[in-house]
Amino acid sequence: MEILRYVAFSADRAGGNPAGVVLDATGADEVKMLATAAEVGYSETAFVVPSDDNGTLVVRYFSPLAEVPFCGHATIATAVAYAHRHGPGRLLLHTKAGPVPVTTAIDTDGAVTASLESVAPRTASISEADLAELLKALRWSVEDLDPALPPRAAYAGAWHPVIAAAERARLADLDYDMPALTALMHRKDWTTVDLVWRESHTEFHARNPFPPGGVVEDPATGAAAAALGGYLRELQLIALPATFTVHQGADMGRPSTISVSVPEEAGTGIGVTGTAVLI
Structure with a gap:
């Protein structure tokens, strides 16, 4: 798996919250995902399985010790990483907590911003x-x-x-x-x-x-x-x-x-x- 490392909620690499992002975790099971998250060592690593629907992704989130149903900073990191590879736009993430729409856009200074909509609180x-x-x-x-x-x-x-x-x-x-x-x-x-x-x-x-x-x-x-x-x-x-x-x-x-x-x-x-x- 290719593991990307992003800082979310900051434009400065010295700030924000680091997250691991795997944009294609096809074939990886829970044991492999947990071991990878532990190796990365960040609070969360997101594992993406692309679907046949363009812009629809299955995402799972693992800390170094356990899976969590949803993670905001890893979602932002994943959306920005996806935009860097495929361009900005609208994504639909299927998480264990439910569907989470995310929209990415490029600012005037070239930075990519992501906006997610949570499940019902x-x-x-x-x-x-x-x-x-x-x-x-x-x-x-x-x-x-x-x-x-x-x-x-x-x-x-x-x-x-x-x-x-x-x-x-x-x-x-x-x-x-x-x-x-x-x-x-x-x-x-x-x-x-x-x-x-x-x-x-x-x-x-x-x-x-x-x-x-x-x-x-x-x-x-x-x-x-x-x-x-x-x-x-x-x-x-x-x-x-x-x-x-x-x-x-x-x-x-x-x-x-x-x-x-x-x-x-x-x-x-x-x-x-x-x-x-x-x-």
């Missing part, structure tokens, strides 16, 4: 016991939370608990119990924890621990950004339609920028836009 409550266990693993307290953004599990292809900090300083200080958080997330089927701080109604800052994937922290998480958009809409915490930016990765030296668009109609997919560059 939804949220679920987090029990008091699970929240207490989560905060303990994060080494956070209830007093650290923003009461205007209540804790919820949010989904837009994968599940992410949304935990909002009242202060930017709390978000900047990430020092969690990795074994404890890993066990809880495996039990609850959470992919990453979406730790956020709301600077304004159009600017959010995020950090995403990803211990189930064998990664301490993700520098850009498109799936969590989409889930956050669905969370804000469902809980009526943002004026609709909305567009906001998620800044992620700065605290770990890999700044990333994710643009999120939230349609007004309930149940519709959330848009996530970003660029990607070949490493």
Whole structure:
């Protein structure tokens, strides 16, 4: 297999979130995909199986430790890599989470930008016991939370608990119990924890621990950004339609920028836009 390496959600190779991309994984089984993802070592590697329909692709995502149903930054990287090979346009990705349309376009400066539409988002409550266990693993307290953004599990292809900090300083200080958080997330089927701080109604800052994937922290998480958009809409915490930016990765030296668009109609997919560059 030819393995491409891209950085997603940044125009700078020193920023963003690296992803492996295999544009033709025909014939590769799960064992081979997982072994390849472990060898690549990024938080996700996307494996594409082209179909007879032009622009329709089957995509599977693997971290170094496990398969995940959907990954935003690897989707952006895959779409940009496909555009580099075949030209920009519209793709339909068949993921384990469901169909994900993606559109690529070339900017005036020649950069390729990709915009995906997530599967229908939804949220679920987090029990008091699970929240207490989560905060303990994060080494956070209830007093650290923003009461205007209540804790919820949010989904837009994968599940992410949304935990909002009242202060930017709390978000900047990430020092969690990795074994404890890993066990809880495996039990609850959470992919990453979406730790956020709301600077304004159009600017959010995020950090995403990803211990189930064998990664301490993700520098850009498109799936969590989409889930956050669905969370804000469902809980009526943002004026609709909305567009906001998620800044992620700065605290770990890999700044990333994710643009999120939230349609007004309930149940519709959330848009996530970003660029990607070949490493």
